[in-house]
Amino acid sequence: MGIYEKLLTLQAKLKVPKGQYSDFGGYYYRSCEDITEAAKPLLLEVKAVLLLTDEIVVIGNRTYVKAVAKLIDTESDGVVEVDGYAREDESQKGKDVAQITGSCSSYARKYALNGLFALDDAKDADALPPVQQPAEKPAGKVTSHQLAQLQALAKQKGVAVDSIVAGYKLNSLQDMDTKQWAQTMNSLRKRADAQ
Incomplete structure (x- = not known):
């Protein structure tokens, strides 16, 4: 062979x-x-x-x-x-x-x-060759699972969900898009847990 x-x-x-x-x-x-x-x-x-x-x-x-x-x-x-x-x-x-x-x-x-x-990574977020910059995609709506993750992490960090809603000038947490969700999750992860 x-x-x-x-x-x-x-x-x-x-x-x-x-x-x-x-x-x-x-x-x-x-x-x-x-x-x-x-x-x-x-x-x-x-x-x-x-x-x-x-x-x-x-x-x-x-x-x-x-x-x-x-x-x-x-x-x-x-x-x-x-x-x-x-x-x-x-x-x-x-x-x-x-x-x-x-x-x-x-x-x-x-x-x-x-x-x-010959492994296909076409559905991965990092699938584009690094020399190209992926086009900015419009942010979609968050899922109920993502909202639950955010609420749990906010509680763990002692952050009021209402302050997150107000910070983005949203009517409710359900109006959050995926970009806002990712930014909020990143920010929350950097905070110390509530005592």
């Missing part, structure tokens, strides 16, 4: 469910670690090795992490490789430089692995 037959086998057999949940974005996704863990037994089966490497590259005036996912055939030394890119933010609240680069590396590696193993 040549390297491309091995890759075909991996692409056909590799199943990686989206088992991670983003509270902030409200969507399910798969992580880089999910993909590599699911691939290990299949790599052993087809006698291939997966190597992941990172490199910092500058494109224009932006800094990116370029990840390379290499599939190496242990029987023939054949190699197939795919690149993935993710852009580093200038800064992210609560993260130091190493953490920013680390999370950027994880995204870039995930994109490279998705390309190599």
Whole structure:
């Protein structure tokens, strides 16, 4: 079996469910670690090795992490490789430089692995290539589940829901949109719990 037959086998057999949940974005996704863990037994089966490497590259005036996912055939030394890119933010609240680069590396590696193993992330919030900026979507209405999450967190933090409604000049909490909900949840998470 040549390297491309091995890759075909991996692409056909590799199943990686989206088992991670983003509270902030409200969507399910798969992580880089999910993909590599699911691939290990299949790599052993087809006698291939997966190597992941990172490199910092500058494109224009932006800094990116370029990840390379290499599939190496242990029987023939054949190699197939795919690149993935993710852009580093200038800064992210609560993260130091190493953490920013680390999370950027994880995204870039995930994109490279998705390309190599033909995994579809089309429904993920982070599915667009990082070089493109996703178009701003109009905010939708929050769900009853999201409202319950907000109310529970507000109570935990000692924040009156009426003050949130007044802050956004809404008639009621049910008039909140998803953008306002995300901003409020972020703000509440940063507060200390009520005594």
